[in-house]
Amino acid sequence: MALEPMIGLEVHAQLSTDAKMFCSCSTQFGAEPNSNVCPTCLGLPGSLPVPNRTAIEYVIRTGAALNCTTARRCRFARKNYFYPDLPKNFQISQYDEPLTHDGYIDLRVNGEEVRIRIRRAHLEEDTGKNLHLASGSSLVEYNRCGIPLMEVVTEPDFTAAEQCREYLVQLRLILRTIGVSSANMEEGAMRAEPTVNLVDRETGRATPKVEIKNLNSIRAVYEAVSYEIERQRRAVAEGREDELFQQTRRWDENNGVTALMRRKETSDDYMYFPEPDLVPLEPDPEWVREIYESCPELPAERCERLRAEYDLPEYDARVLTESRELADLFEATCERFEGAAKTVSNWLMGDVMSLLNEAQMAVSESPIGCEDLAELLTLVEDEVISGRIAKDVLATMFETGRGPRQIVEEEGLEQISDSAELESLIEQVIADNPGPAEDFRGGKEKAIGFLIGQVMKATQGQANPQMVNQIMREKLGGTQQAPS
């Protein structure tokens, strides 16, 4: 039978609110263990939860960005289970009445449009963390307990691991763009759990669903999903279908395999019931409308607009919109620079990014702003400095925070465009290098490159290269004209 992968993704994202979901404790990352706690998030008897309005707003905003409908009325539910990192013995979550539901996201994967339906984006609280020490004892850390957590669940619409990867890249960008989560997978602020099985679309026959738990990088999702598809394919092909039962597996990064954790629990195991300590949630329709209308331009739309408005190649538009700050810097620089937008894009993707990467800095921390960058590129455009010198000036700007014009003036870096000065230099170079000069006259076009190189070297890169090329050709007296 022709088996096709059927993959769904559940993503948990910590919302970047200052306070926890049901109390006013701080959500600060890296605080002293068990310092951000109170009777409510510790689940002490008699404490009562109060919902965080900002967290509710963030989920509605996510719903708006993912084309979801926001419920007029919904309820929180208790998910009951015992675990040491869950002091109440239940988690306040949402079950059959999510805050937002039924949306979609359009992806472009290998040149193909794929629509992934979003089943729901709901609100819940995070658990604490268990730390197991080498000595054999365990510690429990409750600072994370009660941090607002959003769960975004797709329909099983993915048919390949590449699509899952692209979805996570786009979702992370969207959550950052709308400012609801750092979506930083390394810090655990975003975690993904794929569900993978195989289906025969003709007969409807399918293998049981396998859920892979707590993946903390996009690469891990890609590899775990790829592995799981292959594992199930092989089991079917080799007649070992008894190994395929509904189960939860974990990703073993070191060995590149998924491994059985447990047979899958069902929702019945959690005995969900409506949370009796909270009234149903009925967000004001006017407020919801405002949130939907203020939804900012999303990365995919911006990428499309940058391509059209600035006439950029798709690759450039995509790289620039991978970070909202980088795209902002691009547009702000273009506003101040009269040359081609592609020039700005080249400098940002090349020299600026490599300086930032070397210093391990984010774009938001860049010491080079749009005004200085536009001024630098204008100096090149006006032939005050060469592109080669501009690279050095950029590095100095980055290090010292000084403006480009100031650096060029103080260090005397203006391009030499004085033809008398260049002429005497060129005559000297030709006299010093009779061999290559003769080669060029004899028709060896390549030889002129060496001679021009000598002039550039003598002027430390400051000679105007177009002028050098032209004068050099005239002096060599060749019949050949400089290419225009």
Ligand SMILES: [Zn+2]
């Ligand atoms: Zn608290």
